Amino acid sequence: xxxxxxxxxxxxxxxxxxxxxxxxxxxxxxxxxxxxxxxxxxxxxxxxxxxxxxxxxxxxxxxxxxxxxxxxxxxxxxxxxxxxxxxxxxxxxxxxxxxxxxxxxxxxxxxxxxxxxxxxxxxxxxxxxxxxxxxx
Numbered sequence: 001x002x003x004x005x006x007x008x009x010x011x012x013x014x015x016x017x018x019x020x021x022x023x024x025x026x027x028x029x030x031x032x033x034x035x036x037x038x039x040x041x042x043x044x045x046x047x048x049x050x051x052x053x054x055x056x057x058x059x060x061x062x063x064x065x066x067x068x069x070x071x072x073x074x075x076x077x078x079x080x081x082x083x084x085x086x087x088x089x090x091x092x093x094x095x096x097x098x099x100x101x102x103x104x105x106x107x108x109x110x111x112x113x114x115x116x117x118x119x120x121x122x123x124x125x126x127x128x129x130x131x132x133x134x135x136x
Contacts, residue, residue, distance in 0.1 A: 061134035065091050068130040077123045078113050087127070094128045095136035104128045 069087055073079070079086070090109040097107045107128060108121040115121055 062088055062091075065130050065134040068134060069127055072126045072130065073123060074126075079110055079123060090124075090127050091131040091135050094124070094131035098128065098132060098136055104132070 066084055066087060069091070082090075093109045094104075094107070097109065098104060105120050105125065108115070108124045109127050110121070110124055113121050113124060
């Protein structure tokens with residue numbers, strides 16, 4: 001009799017496990033079949049996509065400033081031998097002038113620079129633009 005009762009318990013246990021497995025599969029299938037494809041929620045196990053915040057350079061953008069100025073200065077500029085320190089000083093001066101709301105097109109940050117025919121300081125404009133995007 002113990003053998004029959006052990007068998008009944010085994011069958012009952014196997015039936016319970018089968019029911020649990022079928023219930024789990026059915027719930028998953030029902031959730032999938034109820035999904036119409038419109039605005040499905042992200043799966044909980046997936047991490048949400050998060051945009052990276054640009055980090056400020058340790059040097060306050062000075063490297064980016066120098067790279068941009070050197071790339072954008074015209075080949076026949078009035079400061080062909082300017083050092084990094086001189087360009088940085090001009091960049092910080094440009095930030096001061098922009099903070100004072102001076103028109104960037106009419107500002108020169110280079111001693112002795114002459115305006116072109118339109119009254120613009122072509123090399124200073126490059127320094128002003130680079131400073132505005134990287135230093136100020």
